[in-house]
Amino acid sequence: MGRPSNRSARRAQILDGFQSALAKHGFEKATISSIASEAGLTSGLIHYHFSSKLEILLELVTTLNERLEARFQSYLAKASTPAECLVAFLDSRLAQGEGADPRAVSCWVTIGTEALRQPEVGEVYRHSMREQQRVLKKLLKDLQVRDERLDSTAAALLAAIEGCYQLAAAVPDIAPPGFAATSVRRMAEGLLNRKLPS
Amino acid sequence: MGRPSNRSARRAQILDGFQSALAKHGFEKATISSIASEAGLTSGLIHYHFSSKLEILLELVTTLNERLEARFQSYLAKASTPAECLVAFLDSRLAQGEGADPRAVSCWVTIGTEALRQPEVGEVYRHSMREQQRVLKKLLKDLQVRDERLDSTAAALLAAIEGCYQLAAAVPDIAPPGFAATSVRRMAEGLLNRKLPS
Amino acid sequence: MGRPSNRSARRAQILDGFQSALAKHGFEKATISSIASEAGLTSGLIHYHFSSKLEILLELVTTLNERLEARFQSYLAKASTPAECLVAFLDSRLAQGEGADPRAVSCWVTIGTEALRQPEVGEVYRHSMREQQRVLKKLLKDLQVRDERLDSTAAALLAAIEGCYQLAAAVPDIAPPGFAATSVRRMAEGLLNRKLPS
Amino acid sequence: MGRPSNRSARRAQILDGFQSALAKHGFEKATISSIASEAGLTSGLIHYHFSSKLEILLELVTTLNERLEARFQSYLAKASTPAECLVAFLDSRLAQGEGADPRAVSCWVTIGTEALRQPEVGEVYRHSMREQQRVLKKLLKDLQVRDERLDSTAAALLAAIEGCYQLAAAVPDIAPPGFAATSVRRMAEGLLNRKLPS
DNA sequence: AATGAATGAGCATTCATTCAT
DNA sequence: GATGAATGAATGCTCATTCAT
Structure with missing residues (x-):
């Protein structure tokens, strides 16, 4: 009957090689x-x-999004209040330690730029950002953020996260490692005008 | 005697063409x-x-840095308190209106990614970011931010700015135009734990 | 499994095309x-x-050196006395007939000039000349040439050979074809101050 | 009446620059x-x-030929016998010291290769070689070389000279500096089957 | 005479993609 | 499935030559 298909294993292997190449050299x-x-x-x-x-x-x-979502779910498991859920979101994106992946961060920054040029990349990137915005808006709504502010507050948090990725990849020594999670939590406090659990 | 030089005008013309091409197509x-x-x-x-x-x-x-610095100086002229100076910095980076330049934002995002690959680009990009951090730290110090927080606070603001650039360029309709300046000011308030003038 | 490699055949084919192009047009x-x-x-x-x-x-x-060496070995097979061995060396470089290759001569002249500019070419060219000098010195030593004259005698013979190549390539009708082998043998006699077999 | 022409001085200046560039980089x-x-x-x-x-x-x-000819004439002034005249020719081409010009040697080697490709260069190069052959044949005739050997003997000497140029330029340390004049004189002795004055 | 800007053809090299085995 | 040869278009860069000033 022929050899068994190794299609998905090979595709994963190629994706992994692609991540390395992308992080090292950029898309082109x-x-x-x-x-x-x-x-x-x-x-x-x-x-x-x-x-x-x-x-x-x-x-x-797709793969990176799935990984982020999985990490979020694992942080969410330990959260109970709405504030803790928001912090879970932020931490799933920014915390050091288990699940943190500098290579993936590099890739994501590159993908974000590629999104400016290639329509199809732009489409999936925007889809990803809008999906994250949707999730964030739900979390923010639970924190009583007013409707007319939901969009921009969520967008601001996403911007802060993307910016931290960019800085981590391009100027890693501009601040102590791990500053991002704490700083973005503080920035979220400014946006929400309330304290968040640490 | 001899043909007059038009070197600097031509170089400026080329830089302008390069900005268009870079914003449209990326570096490669x-x-x-x-x-x-x-x-x-x-x-x-x-x-x-x-x-x-x-x-x-x-x-x-170099050119983009000079333009940003000039815009900052022009905002600074209208500022008197330390808090107003910080807002001047943020606005010079993010405010819409006079001096805002979407094409330059696109270029800067691209440059930030190119900084990950090409050592020389990385060098000037990091130099630019560190210089902005230096300026920000001075402004933050005037706002009584504690020394041990200066680095990460400044870095966080820079990250937020860079992230807004990325979003503005890649997902322009994720939030109303002009949300960036306001949102980053709020995020700064969270970092500083104090109100800033609007 | 997989397509069989034709690498070495293709490389030989390319080398052959390169020889033609080099002889006709020069390296650049x-x-x-x-x-x-x-x-x-x-x-x-x-x-x-x-x-x-x-x-x-x-x-x-490399290829040209190997061919010359092979031709030398074939001439050497017919030589018995030290004088005949020296003549075998000279003939392997200069005799007409089987193994003579005007295109290769043209290439070698070109390579010799390229050796003046490109460090890597200079290196292999010098290596080749020094290797030939080493062989010649051994042959000359068997002919009782005094040690202090070995270097310059061998060098002079190499110069005569290279010069014949140059003339053969650039001014082919300056002397009857085949003059080179005879003339260089006579010049060798002058250097050695003794007769050589013809 | 305009400014005085500096045409010939400028041409000489350009020729000098060309020699440097040619010796350093080759023609192309x-x-x-x-x-x-x-x-x-x-x-x-x-x-x-x-x-x-x-x-x-x-x-x-043209310039290099004129210089060689001038050097020959200056050596010739000190020669009286036919043998001394031949040695004068060889020394004018090969002796170290006054008039020796390594840069010109490099140029000449390059020109000799360029003669293989560019018809016009080939023409003047061949013209130069034939002219030297003509002079040499006259000198050899005075030394009682038989008519049927004049061509090939002269060609062999020219080959030896060109070969010494090539080696001097490409493998300068293959023999002590100044070996060329002596060695070629000895090679001439082999060709003529007689001693030459040193 | 002299300067230096401008042109445009040409080159080595790269690379995604296709395809024969 | 897998290999690696083959293609051909594209790209950054070079440079002799021309020309406006």
Whole structure:
């Protein structure tokens, strides 16, 4: 009956190689053969599993989103009050330690820029940001944030998070490691005009 | 005797074409010929005035920094208290209206990603961020921020600004235009634990 | 499994095309596409098998050296006395007939000039000349040449050979074809102050 | 009446810059602007005085030939016997000391290779070699060399000289400096089957 | 005479993608 | 599934030459 399919394992392997190449070289310079070599495969095989470089990028966005969501759920498990839930969201994005992934941060920053050029990347990036905004708005609503402020408050938090990614990737020594989670919590306090649990 | 030099005018013209190409296509795809065509010049001339594409990028960073600094000085002229000075800094980066330049924001986001790959871009980008941090720390010190918090507070504000740039460029309709200045001021209030003038 | 490699055959084919292009146009003007067209291949393929034009040149030097050495060994097989061995060396470099290769001579003259500019070419060219000098010195020593004269005698013979190449390539009708082997043998006699077998 | 013409001085200055550039970079890479910069002039001026790079090269050949001829005449002034005249010829080409010019040697080697490609360079190079052969044949005839050997003997001496140039330029340490004049005299002795004065 | 801007063709090299095996 | 050869378009950069001043 032929050999068993290893399709999904190979695709994961390629995604992993792609992340390394993307973090190191950026999208344009993450050549198929650099991806292959990071993944320990030959270049011809990449196109057997993915029809184009863009398709790999799009799948990576999905993967990264799923990982973030999983991390959020795991933080959420320990939260009970609405304030703790918001902090869980922020921490799932910014806390150091288990689940933190500098390579993924680098990739995400790169994807964010690529979103400016490639319509399809823009689409999935915007979808991701809007989905996060939707989640945040629900959390903020539970914290009694007024409706007309929900959009901009959520957007501001997302901006702060993305900005922390950018700084972490590009100027890592501008502040002590781990400053991001604390600082964004404080910034959230400013936006909400109330204290949040630490 | 001899033909008069138009070097600096041409370089400015090329920089302008480069900004357009960079904002539209990103660094790799901002080809010399696309830069030339945006600038209304021939491609050979680009390399007559700049020795490499990288050199154009580096000069653009300088130019953008100078423009930001000039905008800051103009806002500063209307500020008197330390709190107003801080707001002047934030507004010079984020306010809509005179001096706001969406194309420059797009370029800056792209430069920030390019800083992850090209050492020389990384160097000037980090220099720019550290210089802004230095300025911010002085402003924060005047607002009685404790010394051990200066670094991370300044870094957090820079992160928020960079994040707003990213969102403005990639997901412009995530919040009403102009939300950034207001939101970052509120986030600053959270970091400082005090009100700021609007 | 997988497509069988034709790497070494292709590399040989490219080397052959390179020799033609080099002999006709010189190094700078032996463009990748002229090499490809001499070899009956497409230009992209050249860079699939060689990382740079320089690498092709360096490999050609190796090839030419090996061919000369092989020709020398074949002449040597018929030699018995030390004098005959020396003549075998000279003939392997200069005799017409089997193994003579005007195109290779042209290439070698070009390589000799390229050795003046490109450090890596200079290195392999000098290595080749020194190796030949080493061999010659051994032959000369067997002919009782005094130690303090070995270096300059060997160098003089090499100069005479290289000069014959240059003349053969650039002014072919300055003397009857085949004059070189005889003349250099006579010049060797002057250097050694003794007769050599013809 | 305008300013006085400096045409010939400028041409000489350009020729000098060209020699430096040619010796350093070879013909193809001796760019107009490198010539200009070696000459301390601006690039536009080169084409005011010479219509093309090739024209500069051709003029350089003339200049080098004239210099060699002058050196020969100065050596000849001290010669009386036919043998001394031949030695004067060889020494004018190879002796160290006054009039020796390593840069010119480098240029000549380069010109000799360029002669293989560019018809016009080939023409003047061959003309130069044939003219030298003509002179040599006269000198050899005075030494009683048989007519049927004149061509090849003269060619062999020219080959030895050109080969010494090549080695001096490309492998300078292959033999002690100044070995060339002595060695070529000995080689001439082999060709003539008689002693020559030292 | 002299300067330096401008042109445009040409080059080595890269790379996503296709395809034969 | 897998390999690696092959293609061909694209790109940054170079440079002789021309020309306006």
